[in-house]
Amino acid sequence: MTIKRPRTRRKLGRRTVSELVVVRLILYRRILRDLAFSGTRYVFSHQLAILADVTPEQLRRDLMNVRYEGSPTRGYEVVALEERIGAFLDPPTTQSVALVGVGNLGRALFAYFLGRRPLLQIVAAFDIDPAKVDRMINGCPSYHISEARTVMRDKGINVAMIAVPAAAAQSVADILVEAGVRSLLNFADVRLRLPPDVYVEHIDIGVTLEKVAFFARRPVAAAKDVGPA
Amino acid sequence: MTIKRPRTRRKLGRRTVSELVVVRLILYRRILRDLAFSGTRYVFSHQLAILADVTPEQLRRDLMNVRYEGSPTRGYEVVALEERIGAFLDPPTTQSVALVGVGNLGRALFAYFLGRRPLLQIVAAFDIDPAKVDRMINGCPSYHISEARTVMRDKGINVAMIAVPAAAAQSVADILVEAGVRSLLNFADVRLRLPPDVYVEHIDIGVTLEKVAFFARRPVAAAKDVGPA
DNA sequence: GCGGCGCTGTGAAACGCATAACAGCGTTCT
């Protein structure tokens, strides 16, 4: 869920790739992993497109960005394509992530990380509650937010997740950015205002939920575009 | 976070409104609430635009959809505009929501609903774990998923949130749709395949997180569009 | 009272993205 803004883009080789393409590539790779796991060797664009809920044309167009060529007769080789997308998406080295806010949501995020995502690791948690600080949570040390700057620098963290109440989110974000974070994932229901060179992604459950509720009330055959006039 | 597809639209009066507009309207209203709470009476489009992280032109254009006119000299009257947007967005009556999956994330969602959102209420929770079933959770009864159909019908639920492991999500979704749900909010990291008249919104934390990590590695001044060639 | 300023609302242009259409080619079937 997101608001359309001047898209952040990133160069690869001499090309520039939009956020939308990146998101879909991530999705394709996940599907390819599942396919590889289930023993599939080759896949056609229309098959993969169905699994990703995308048109085949769009899939092929997206794949142009990663410079991988499929065979007209066999389609794409699952493992090879997965690796090629990985080469495009993955960091050269493991990225360290910080989590701020160890409430219900924070714990859910910890649970989410277990096992998965070897290339992204939560190496530090922060909170303001003394009861939650200076402990180990899922093998990860927790600190008081006031130590953020030191810890972030020491551990070379440049990605952070914010899972604190809305009222605290902006000041937390300011602290993080000041401590060198380049990229944020914000779960608080507030639009953060930050310098333009910081990448922010909002997961705004409140807005998303209202949106879903709104569209639950639309006319039955809306998908067919039946509007008069 | 979402993939661009043929946009779901909804008529209002004789106009049709896109998802993007709806999302922004929801956001504007939230900001207006905060402004009203802090005692602000009037607001100009450029002020509101900054708070919403949008251009003033876009804000004004969005507001055209709700048929509210501001004054050239005072701007928009905060409370009146908030109410006007509410009249556009809100359901005539309270909507009942179901939550499937009472794990970490499910509980976080319950916590989220506390106090807020009088127009959306979780009236039933479902799980497959016997230990979590037939209890009260935050004043809401929990049932085994096998009872979904009956309960959903009885309570007139047409919106549901899915917070179960990825492997179970599709079958849960099928059950829900079969039980009459029109609109889904899915937190599982799987793309659900459902009939086109069902509205689905994905909150895919895995994808979003990878995206954030990816853009943390972009060149420093990317925002200025410094690409050569 | 009149001129000028700054805001709103909206038509028109520009942009980005998705969709459609097509050329190339390896495989397979006759």
Next chain:
DNA sequence: AGAACGCTGTTATGCGTTTCACAGCGCCGC
């Protein structure tokens, strides 16, 4: 062996959204 099929990669078209630009107008200051 030759032809036809179906898939890929890519170019061209179209659409939706955002951005630009300006007309209209109430208020404020002179």
